[in-house]
Every structure is written in structure tokens, then in C-alpha cells.
Amino acid sequence: MLITSLVMSLNQLLPVAILLVLLQVVKKQSALKIGSALLIGALMSFMYMQSASWVSQWFEHQGLEYSQIGLCITIFIAVLVFAIKQKSAAFYIAVISTITLYLSHYIIYLTSFWQSNDAGQSLFIGTLLGVGICLSFSVLLYFLMNAIKHRFGMYPLFTLLAFNSAAKLLVALDLASQIDLITNTATVWDLRDVLSENSELGRVLRALVGYEATPDLMSVLIYSTSSVIFLSLCYVISASMSKERV
Amino acid sequence: MTKRLFNQCLCCLLFLSFNAASKEYLIILKDHLFYPSQITIPANKKVKLLIENQDSTPEEFDSFDLNREKVLYPNRKSIIYIGPLSKGYYEFFGEFSPNTARGVVIVGDEEAQHANN
Numbered sequence: 001m002l003i004t005s006l007v008m009s010l011n012q013l014l015p016v017a018i019l020l021v022l023l024q025v026v027k028k029q030s031a032l033k034i035g036s037a038l039l040i041g042a043l044m045s046f047m048y049m050q051s052a053s054w055v056s057q058w059f060e061h062q063g064l065e066y067s068q069i070g071l072c073i074t075i076f077i078a079v080l081v082f083a084i085k086q087k088s089a090a091f092y093i094a095v096i097s098t099i100t101l102y103l104s105h106y107i108i109y110l111t112s113f114w115q116s117n118d119a120g121q122s123l124f125i126g127t128l129l130g131v132g133i134c135l136s137f138s139v140l141l142y143f144l145m146n147a148i149k150h151r152f153g154m155y156p157l158f159t160l161l162a163f164n165s166a167a168k169l170l171v172a173l174d175l176a177s178q179i180d181l182i183t184n185t186a187t188v189w190d191l192r193d194v195l196s197e198n199s200e201l202g203r204v205l206r207a208l209v210g211y212e213a214t215p216d217l218m219s220v221l222i223y224s225t226s227s228v229i230f231l232s233l234c235y236v237i238s239a240s241m242s243k244e245r246v
Numbered sequence: 247m248t249k250r251l252f253n254q255c256l257c258c259l260l261f262l263s264f265n266a267a268s269k270e271y272l273i274i275l276k277d278h279l280f281y282p283s284q285i286t287i288p289a290n291k292k293v294k295l296l297i298e299n300q301d302s303t304p305e306e307f308d309s310f311d312l313n314r315e316k317v318l319y320p321n322r323k324s325i326i327y328i329g330p331l332s333k334g335y336y337e338f339f340g341e342f343s344p345n346t347a348r349g350v351v352i353v354g355d356e357e358a359q360h361a362n363n
């Protein structure tokens with residue numbers, strides 16, 4: 001139970017922590033804004049978790065997937081808008097949607113097993129360890145990305161943000177094929193023997209840039225196209241905005 | 247005229263392909279175990295997994311190999327489509343009980359599947 005809690009907390013908290021760090025490096029937000037976004041996100045997750053059992057029965061047991069696809073697309077658009085315009089509203093929408101998408105699973109896990117015999121202590125320690133590892137990783141990533149930003153400018157940061165956001169579209173794509181909205185295409189490569197998604201590095205890469213060991217053709221196309229569109233819009237609009245300032 | 251006929255045939259084919267019924271496989275989750283824990287499906291065909299959680303706690307169906315993830319609520323049925331897949335072994339597990347709730351999808355020949363069933 002302790003190891004499961006630790007793995008679960010890392011799986012669900014790491015994507016939120018990474019996105020928060022990347023957005024924070026793009027434009028630093030006040031502690032009040034971050035705190036309120038986290039609080040609203042936690043409340044939204046709780047509300048989503050409460051209604052999830054009911055929503056799951058919509059559209060012939062496919063309601064959850066539709067709602068999660070909506071959240072993934074919202075995150076991609078909000079992060080793109082934040083990267084270009086750096087508006088607070090986009091920051092709030094991106095962070096709250098990400099927390100709702102990921103944290104709700106962990107809340108379901110916690111609330112389900114909290115009542116079990118002897119599970120409380122393991123859940124608590126596992127969660128605490130998971131939060132600690134996430135915080136340590138976030139601090140390292142924050143200083144690394146800040147150093148890269150000062151040394152090489154915004155473009156490496158935009159590139160990582162583009163991959164991270166495109167990964168959310170991959171999640172949406174997997175959910176769409178899970179409910180037969182689209183058909184899976186042929187697997188392009190199989191790297192399960194080289195780097196499994198289940199391994200420590202695989203999990204970190206999955207949270208950071210959406211690593212998949214067995215992606216299909218559609219996933220590769222969507223990932224590369226959306227990353228290119230994200231980067232192009234960032235470069236073109238940033239360049240035109242800096243020209244206007246001159 | 248020929249062009250119109252061709253378009254109509256194409257529309258019919260598209261409609262049929264979208265509505266082609268996928269073969270259904272029932273998996274039951276009970277006492278944090280999947281029954282059956284091993285299912286054999288044909289290669290290059292899409293199939294429907296109907297998963298019924300008979301436990302009193304939720305579970306999350308997770309598979310890195312199949313790129314699937316879905317919360318299974320207690321006493322509810324959930325549907326997951328998988329495939330078309332090439333031949334091989336594709337593991338799945340319950341993320342909330344990964345030590346007990348484990349299973350594998352074996353993708354093989356149609357003949358092998360009949361022999362298994």
C-alpha cells in the first residue's frame with residue numbers, strides 16, 4: 001500500500017508540478033495567484049470526483065472520457081495562450097484544468113482506501129513521500145529552466161512547453177480511441193525493451209514530454225504537428241509583438 | 247452519374263466501417279482480481295472490453311502497453327476499446343491494487359483464439 005500510494009501520488013502530482021514550474025518560468029506569478037489556482041483546482045477535483053461515478057454512465061458509459069478529452073484540449077489551448085500573451089486567466093485555466101484532470105484520480109484512490117484497516121498510515125506516508133519527491137524535482141527543474149532561459153532565451157522553454165502541451169493531446173487521442181471515437185492506427189515503434197513507460201525514467205519522461213513506448217501513427221502525427229503549431233505561433237506572435245514595441 | 251454512384255458507395259462503406267460491431271469480451275473485477283486474467287483476441291482487429299467492477303472500492307484499469315487508463319467505479323460497468331493490435335503480449339493492471347489485479351491480453355491468430363476458447 002505504501003509503494004502504491006507513492007507511485008500513485010508521483011503519477012498524478014508530477015504532471016501538475018511540471019506544468020506549474022514551466023508556466024512560472026515563462027512568467028513569474030504571485031504566491032497569491034498560485035495558491036488560489038491550487039485551491040480552486042483542488043476544489044474542482046473534489047467536485048469532479050464526486051460527480052465522476054454519475055458522469056461515467058453518460059453516452060453509453062463514455063461520459064468520463066468525453067469530459068477528460070475536453071480538459072486535455074482546454075489545457076493545450078490555455079498553455080498556448082499563456083505562452084503567447086502571458087495572461088493570468090490562461091494561467092488559472094491551465095493549472096485548474098490540469099489539477100482537475102490528474103488530482104481527481106488520486107482523490108478517488110485516497111477516499112476509497114482511507115477506511116481500510118491499517119491503510120491510513122501507509123497512505124499518509126506514501127503521499128508525503130510523493131509530495132516531497134515532486135517538490136524536490138520541481139525546485140531542480142525550476143532552477144534548471146531559469147538558468148537555460150537566461151543563457152539561451154525563451155525558445156528552449158517554449159520547446160519544452162510545446163512538447164508538454166502536445167502530450168495532453170496524446171492523452172486526449174488515447175481517450176478517443178478508448179471509446180471508439182477514432183480507430184487506432186499501426187504502431188510506429190516499440191521501445192518497451194529499451195525504455196519502459198513503467199520505469200522511473202519512463203514515468204518522468206511521460207510526465208515531462210509525453211513519452212510513449214508504443215505510439216501509433218496518429219499519435220506521432222498529432223504530437224509533431226501540434227508541437228510545430230505551438231512553437232510557430234509562439235515565435236511568430238512573439239516576434240510581431242516585439243516589433244510593435246520597437 | 248458514375249461519380250455520384252461512387253460517392254454513395256464510399257459513404258456506405260464509411261458508414262459500415264464506423265458501425266462494424268466489435269467483438270465483446272467480459273472481464274470481471276472481484277476481490278481485486280481480474281477474471282479472466284488472460285484473454286486472447288485476434289490480431290489486427292478492434293475489440294470491446296466490458297469490465298464490471300464487483301468490488302466495493304473503485305479501481306483504475308491501466309495499461310502502458312495498450313495506452314489505456316480508466317477508473318472502474320464499484321458495481322458499475324465500463325467499456326474500453328482496444329486494437330487493432332499486432333501479435334504479442336499486452337499487460338494490464340489495476341493501478342490501485344497493482345500486486346493482485348493483473349492481467350494480459352494475448353493477441354494471436356484467429357485459429358489459436360478458437361482453440362483457446
